[in-house]
Amino acid sequence: MNKKCFLGLIVLVFIIILVLVGLNKWMGQNLVKSLESKNFKLVEYNGQDFFAQGDYSLTFSEGVISAKFCNGLGGEYVLEDNVLQADLVGTLMYCETPIGLMEIESVFSRIINEGATVSLEEVLVLTGAKGEELVFRVE
Numbered sequence: 678m679n680k681k682c683f684l685g686l687i688v689l690v691f692i693i694i695l696v697l698v699g700l701n702k703w704m705g706q707n708l709v710k711s712l713e714s715k716n717f718k719l720v721e722y723n724g725q726d727f728f729a730q731g732d733y734s735l736t737f738s739e740g741v742i743s744a745k746f747c748n749g750l751g752g753e754y755v756l757e758d759n760v761l762q763a764d765l766v767g768t769l770m771y772c773e774t775p776i777g778l779m780e781i782e783s784v785f786s787r788i789i790n791e792g793a794t795v796s797l798e799e800v801l802v803l804t805g806a807k808g809e810e811l812v813f814r815v816e
Contacts, residue, residue, distance in 0.1 A: 711797055712737040712756070712795075712797065712801070713737050713738065713739070714737070714738060715736070715737065715815055715816075716734055716735075716736050716815070716816040717734060717735040717736070717801050717813035717814065717815055717816065718732075718733065718734050718735075718813060718814055718816050719733040719734070719735070719746075719781070719811060719812070719813055720800070720812055720813065720814050721810075721811070721812035722777070722781050722784075722810070722811055722812075723809060723810055724810065727777075727781070729775035729778070730775070731775070732745055733745060733746050733778070733781075734813075734816070735801070735813050737754070740753055740754065741753055741754065742754040742761075742763050742765070742789070744765075744767075744785060746772075746778055746779075746781060746782035746785065747770055747771065747772035747778050747779060747782055748767045748768040748769065748770050748782060749767055749768050750765045750766070750767035750782070750785070750786060751765060751766065751767065752764050752765045752766055754789075756795065759794055759795050759796070760792045760793065760794055760795070761789060761792065761793050761794075761795045761803065762789065762790070762791070762792040762793075763789050763790070764790060765786050765789055765790060767786070781811070784805065784809050784811070785803070785811055787805070788803060788804075788805030788806070788809055788811075789803070791805065791806055792806075793805055799814075800812050800813060800814050800815075801813040801814070801815070
């Protein structure tokens with residue numbers, strides 16, 4: 678391969694990298710816009726339907742995430758490369774019903790604090806590092 682072809686190949690690879698980085702940033706900004714000012718309701722936890730009575734919700738507004746399970750949780754969030762992270766604070770109540778709600782709340786809080794992978798298509802899916810999955814639908 679001659680020197681001109683090699684330099685051309687390097688320039689092409691560099692351009693492709695710049696396009697991919699820009700596309701990833703653009704997609705992240707669009708994901709934030711898709712989350713903002715929407716209300717989501719919990720419908721599934723680790724593959725099990727969750728249709729309990731109550732308002733088990735998640736909202737995003739002006740850079741703040743708010744969740745309601747047994748306790749109210751909230752904090753400023755960062756969404757970068759489809760990873761959602763926030764240092765959540767909340768109330769400290771205990772709820773006996775519905776069964777499993779406290780576990781769901783604990784997992785939600787942990788995966789958001791650690792950084793949850795976000796997918797938003799027809800539903801919002803938050804996935805933790807250990808494979809935990811919470812599914813929310815738009816209200």
